[in-house]
Amino acid sequence: MIDYIIYKAILVIIVFSITLVAAMYSTYAERKIAGFIQDRLGPNRAGPFGILQPVADGVKMFMKEEMIPDVSNKFLFILGPSLAMFTALMTGAVIPWGTSLTIAGHQYSLQVADVNIGILYLLGVTSVGVYGIMIGGWASNNKFALLGALRASSQMISYEVGLGLSIIALIMTTGTLSIGEIAAQQHGWHWNILYQPLGFLIFIICAFAETNRAPFDLPECESELVGGYHTEYSSMKLGFYLFAEYTNMFISSAILATLYFGGYNMPFLGRFVHDPNMLALLGTFFLFCKICFFIFVFMWVRWTLPRFRYDQLMNLGWKGLIPLAILNIAITGIVMWITGKIN
Amino acid sequence: MQPLTNRSKVVSNKEMTFWERIYLPAILGGMMITLGHFFRKKVTFQYPEEKRPFAPVYRGRHVLKRDENGAERCVACGLCAVACPAEAVIITAAERKPGEEKLYREEKYAAVFELDYLRCIFCGDCEEVCPKEAIFLTDRLVPADSLRQRFVYGKDLLVEPMEASKRIDISKRQTKEVLEFKKNKELQHNRLK
Numbered sequence: 001m002i003d004y005i006i007y008k009a010i011l012v013i014i015v016f017s018i019t020l021v022a023a024m025y026s027t028y029a030e031r032k033i034a035g036f037i038q039d040r041l042g043p044n045r046a047g048p049f050g051i052l053q054p055v056a057d058g059v060k061m062f063m064k065e066e067m068i069p070d071v072s073n074k075f076l077f078i079l080g081p082s083l084a085m086f087t088a089l090m091t092g093a094v095i096p097w098g099t100s101l102t103i104a105g106h107q108y109s110l111q112v113a114d115v116n117i118g119i120l121y122l123l124g125v126t127s128v129g130v131y132g133i134m135i136g137g138w139a140s141n142n143k144f145a146l147l148g149a150l151r152a153s154s155q156m157i158s159y160e161v162g163l164g165l166s167i168i169a170l171i172m173t174t175g176t177l178s179i180g181e182i183a184a185q186q187h188g189w190h191w192n193i194l195y196q197p198l199g200f201l202i203f204i205i206c207a208f209a210e211t212n213r214a215p216f217d218l219p220e221c222e223s224e225l226v227g228g229y230h231t232e233y234s235s236m237k238l239g240f241y242l243f244a245e246y247t248n249m250f251i252s253s254a255i256l257a258t259l260y261f262g263g264y265n266m267p268f269l270g271r272f273v274h275d276p277n278m279l280a281l282l283g284t285f286f287l288f289c290k291i292c293f294f295i296f297v298f299m300w301v302r303w304t305l306p307r308f309r310y311d312q313l314m315n316l317g318w319k320g321l322i323p324l325a326i327l328n329i330a331i332t333g334i335v336m337w338i339t340g341k342i343n
Numbered sequence: 344m345q346p347l348t349n350r351s352k353v354v355s356n357k358e359m360t361f362w363e364r365i366y367l368p369a370i371l372g373g374m375m376i377t378l379g380h381f382f383r384k385k386v387t388f389q390y391p392e393e394k395r396p397f398a399p400v401y402r403g404r405h406v407l408k409r410d411e412n413g414a415e416r417c418v419a420c421g422l423c424a425v426a427c428p429a430e431a432v433i434i435t436a437a438e439r440k441p442g443e444e445k446l447y448r449e450e451k452y453a454a455v456f457e458l459d460y461l462r463c464i465f466c467g468d469c470e471e472v473c474p475k476e477a478i479f480l481t482d483r484l485v486p487a488d489s490l491r492q493r494f495v496y497g498k499d500l501l502v503e504p505m506e507a508s509k510r511i512d513i514s515k516r517q518t519k520e521v522l523e524f525k526k527n528k529e530l531q532h533n534r535l536k
Contacts, residue, residue, distance in 0.1 A: 037377045041387045201367075304377040305370065 003106075011112055012093075019092050022291075023246040024054040030246075030299050037303040061239035069232050073139040080136025081233065081240035087129040088247035094118040095254050096183045098264045098284035101277050110284060111180050118179035119167055122255065123160065126210060130156045132244065133212075133219065137229035148228030151310065152212060152219035158317040159209035159216075165325035166202035169332040170259060183263030191262040198328045200260045202321050204297075207256060209317065211248040214302035218310055253294035254287070261290050399515040402465045402480040405458060406511040407502040410448050415502060416477035419453035423469035423478055431462035432469060448475075456501060460485045460494040470516075479513040 028043065028050065035042025043050035068077055098110035115121050130153045137149020173195050174182050186192055193200050209216040220228030227233075230241045257263060264283030273279050308316070362368060388395045397403075408416050419436035437454035439447045446452075469478050488494060503511045 033381070036381045036385075039380055039383055039386050041385050041389075300374060300377065300381075304373045 026246040033299045064235040066235040071141045076139035081237045084132025084244040088244040099280045114180040140232035145231045159206045162321035163206035166199045186262040193260045215305040253291045257290035397482040401482040404483040414448040426468040426472040429462040431459045433457045
């Protein structure tokens with residue numbers, strides 16, 4: 001029993017620190033990619049190629065003066081960023097980061113918790129994530145912050161419908177709610193993207209909206225709302241909000257890779273590597289490659305597309321993606337009925 | 344109506360086709376453009392280490408040239424002051440005394456030559472109008488300052504040093520076209536009137 005707790009604790013700490021480091025370096029990657037796309041060089045002064053830039057940013061955030069507005073609700077003001085960060089980090093628990101390692105005859109799964117309703121857990125936790133933004137924006141007692149928070153919450157709630165509906169079609173084909181099992185089913189070439197291309201498209205668009213990334217970054221629309229929900233925030237509380245966004249992006253990429261792009265599976269890998277431990281570690285490596293690719297896509301889209309207008313955003317969500325997701329469910333059902341998977 | 348240029352575009356409000364309405368192909372096209380920029384050569388100059396080269400005909404801080412013997416070429420004719428659209432040049436003329444032939448090339452010279460860099464627009468008209476090839480714009484910059492008075496440059500800052508090694512090189516501004524223009528100077532200026 002004590003062994004089990006130690007192993008889980010170590011795994012949790014590893015996942016936790018990897019998520020944090022990945023989010024940290026996402027900020028660096030974002031600036032670098034933004035620079036490259038705009039024919040600039042991006043940060044390149046702190047350390048070789050600017051590799052220490054996130055550290056410098058972090059130190060800056062900690063050293064900045066802490067401002068809490070007099071008219072704000074202090075408790076909620078502090079709760080907001082904490083909740084945003086907390087929920088962003090919680091989702092990492094159900095993602096299968098690899099198969100399992102066999103050390104001294106014991107099998108150690110590389111998934112922190114293989115909850116059998118993992119997908120529901122994911123949807124639930126991301127929904128709670130809205131509260132971090134909502135509470136922060138409301139507690140600031142600032143009209144811009146409140147408007148940003150309202151936009152964020154209505155946007156996230158709207159796109160969660162499309163997200164959930166696109167996942168339903170996926171669940172129909174996989175027949176399980178456990179993320180570990182969904183990842184295991186995609187062995188070899190059986191990646192879900194091949195069975196659910198439309199579902200993947202809906203899912204990735206909704207993921208952009210869920211993480212408040214461009215072209216759906218209306219909650220922090222500078223031209224209209226100053227800083228959006230974090231207008232009144234400064235120092236590390238602001239840092240937490242920004243960090244939560246990048247953590248969300250990392251987790252979203254991980255979910256995208258796991259649900260649709262085979263997770264830790266890589267075709268033909270088994271032919272070259274036979275040691276199961278090595279295979280598991282390589283699987284984790286390939287999962288991270290996929291995650292990095294999706295993070296790049298997130299940034300690539302951000303620096304390509306302009307921001308949506310709010311009514312366009314709602315139109316796309318309710319009149320475009322939700323009917324499309326329902327259609328996808330219908331098509332999936334019909335195809336499954338024809339091929340005899342259900343009767 | 345007769346179009347003024349052939350660049351006008353006919354605007355049509357035709358219905359978008361289905362292909363256009365789903366936007367995704369257009370989005371993918373845009374993403375390909377940004378990806379192209381991602382791999383393009385960067386235009387940044389890493390400033391303190393790497394400085395941007397000046398154009399050969401860059402018009403910066405002025406220099407008052409000396410001739411081969413080190414005598415000032417300027418004869419204080421005042422043409423530059425007249426030509427200056429910003430009225431940045433102030434000249435006080437003086438007569439050369441015997442024994443000053445080493446210092447001034449002709450019998451009249453500028454006792455005071457002041458150039459106000461807060462007025463100067465670096466148009467180069469002074470250089471163009473000068474009949475004695477005395478004033479030139481160079482690729483040197485006028486440094487920033489916190490006092491207005493310091494922007495009025497006197498002869499101490501404008502005249503180039505006597506030593507041959509410290510002379511300011513203006514050969515880059517003497518392109519073939521410029522020399523040709525200077526040759527027909529009177530002709531060109533008469534035509535403008």
